[in-house]
Amino acid sequence: MNIITRGFRGRRGDDDVTLPPGQYLERGFPVLSAGPTPQVAPGAWSFTITTEGGEKHHWSWMELQALPREDITVDIHCVTKWSKLGTRWTGVSLDVLLSFIDTGASYAMAHSYGGYTTNLPLADLRDGQAWVAYGYDGQPLRPEHGGPARLLVPHLYFWKSAKWVTGLELMTTDRQGFWERAGYHDYGDPWREQRYAGD
Numbered sequence: 001m002n003i004i005t006r007g008f009r010g011r012r013g014d015d016d017v018t019l020p021p022g023q024y025l026e027r028g029f030p031v032l033s034a035g036p037t038p039q040v041a042p043g044a045w046s047f048t049i050t051t052e053g054g055e056k057h058h059w060s061w062m063e064l065q066a067l068p069r070e071d072i073t074v075d076i077h078c079v080t081k082w083s084k085l086g087t088r089w090t091g092v093s094l095d096v097l098l099s100f101i102d103t104g105a106s107y108a109m110a111h112s113y114g115g116y117t118t119n120l121p122l123a124d125l126r127d128g129q130a131w132v133a134y135g136y137d138g139q140p141l142r143p144e145h146g147g148p149a150r151l152l153v154p155h156l157y158f159w160k161s162a163k164w165v166t167g168l169e170l171m172t173t174d175r176q177g178f179w180e181r182a183g184y185h186d187y188g189d190p191w192r193e194q195r196y197a198g199d
């Protein structure tokens, strides 16, 4: 029986914070990977956006580095119930990458080295909500956390933030990714506790 479900009082410095329902405060940085960590050299890495019409736009590692970068400080929430506050990332906004793309698609499938996939509404990747992140805490993003580069979509449960991302497939109709097919929620809003299909 779970009586207190509407938020947990944790501490961030001297400020009280409220975590999403059912989450606890984690001070370490757990690694959650469904398979082995792919070893991808930055020189071999590239990112591709494929439109619903099949047009492809590629960025090499060097091309990504040449785009405007942002430092991002955000809270992250894993569906296995840990939340980590104030994580510091460096990356390129999806707004920058999508500015090169002409699309009427409503959904995106993120693809990763190793075959992991996850689906999101394209709108959730716009308006300062999502990044291709390659730095963490002032250092290059470590392989176990998705380096050379991963998706960062902190307003959704962290399984949507595909590690070792290779690109986005833009889609007119929604399809489910790896965890979504296994019964996780299609959208995954931590504040509405959308863990599993039907939540």
Ligand SMILES: Nc1nc2c(c(=O)[nH]1)N[C@H]1C(S)=C(S)[C@@H](COP(=O)(O)O)O[C@H]1N2
Binding pocket: 029, 030, 031, 032, 033, 034, 035, 078, 079, 112, 113, 114, 116, 144, 145, 146, 158, 159, 160, 161, 162, 163, 164
């Ligand atoms: N490619 C890939 N991305 C992934 C995963 C994965 O198994 N493979 N796990 C997801 C899950 S469930 C979480 S909570 C976060 C974990 O990121 P971390 O290992 O950096 O904490 O990555 C997400 N992205």
Ligand SMILES: [Mo]
Binding pocket: 032, 078, 079, 080, 158, 159
């Ligand atoms: Mo997760």
